[in-house]
Amino acid sequence: MLTSQRKTAILDTLSRDGQVLAKALAEEFGVSEDTVRRDLREMAAEGLLQRVHGGALPASPATADFAHRQSIESVAKRAVARAAAEMIVPGQVVIVDGGTTAVQLARCLPRDLRATVVTHSPSIAVELVGHPSVEVVVIGGRLYKHSIVTVGAAAIEALSHIRADLFFMGVTGVHASAGLSTGDLEEAYMKRALAAHAAETVVLASADKINAASQYRIGEITMASTIVVERNTPAALTDPIAAAGVTIVRA
Missing domain, CATH: 1.10.10.10 (Winged helix-like DNA-binding domain superfamily/Winged helix DNA-binding domain)
Known part of the structure; x- marks a missing residue:
């Protein structure tokens, strides 16, 4: 051969x-x-x-920089974001990760929502300027320009006094056995730290991220309590994840 x-x-x-x-x-x-x-x-x-x-x-194909990914709009991505936004209950403290789907999530939040959003993404913070009842807490640190998020020791230290109800995590790989992963080492550390400061972690996963893996592991698949996927994601891909005890929400 x-x-x-x-x-x-x-x-x-x-x-x-x-x-x-x-x-x-x-x-x-x-x-x-x-x-x-x-x-x-x-x-x-x-x-x-x-x-x-x-x-x-x-391999996860979700490796393009933020600007390129943001230019690729899809109905499915907006549906995932909308389903995630509906999980937020007024009065909660939620952490929102960086990424283009997370930006869509911010855009889906009701204008009259009363909540606190903690984020290490300047893009998310800017999206929430027009929400008068959303308190925005921005985590500072070194700006990782590829994803437009802050990372590093200063960012992780800033999380020490925060206890959130939900963390909406963006990833580039979701795999039943390989777990959750991303393409940058510092981002992996940051996402792990963010998850540790939330009661529940919700992963936003477009179809190209399911059953794929990237170089840097964030954690076991069970780090997520819920994974929001596109409605037409094959059951063959999501069944092993559900079997691990993770709730699958189809958007």
Whole structure:
């Protein structure tokens, strides 16, 4: 079997099963595990998959910068944001992560909502200027320009006195076994810290993030109490997540 044929077969298996194991692929292709690992390294370098111990997972395609992602509007993304916004009860303290879906969430909040929003995203803060009854607490720190959020020790320290009811988390990867992940190490630390300061974490997940993984792990899938997905997300992708005890909300 040619290298190109092996790589096509690997992608087909990833699409079907959500993961591949190097040992099983070596047996299937009749080649050494070293050969399979080389294929996986090359495919990972091309952004086609995410390598993990013993094999690989589908790679998240959600890696473009904020400006590019914001230009890609979709009905499904707005539906996810709207469903998330409806979870907020007046009087609550909620943490809103950065990201384009989170910006849509802010836009979906009723103008007369009375609540406190804590965010490390300047974009979210600006969206809420026109909400007279929403108290906005902005977490400072080093600005990570790719996602337009603050990160680092100063941002994490600023969270020390905050206890929120809900945290709306943005991710680039949601996978039943690999958990929640993102494409930047400091962002992963920040998201983990934000989740630790909320009673419940709600993950906003467009279809391209389900059954995918990025380089930096935020935590187990059970870090999320709820994951909001697009209405037409296949049950085959969400059933393993639901089996772990996470509530799936279809928007």
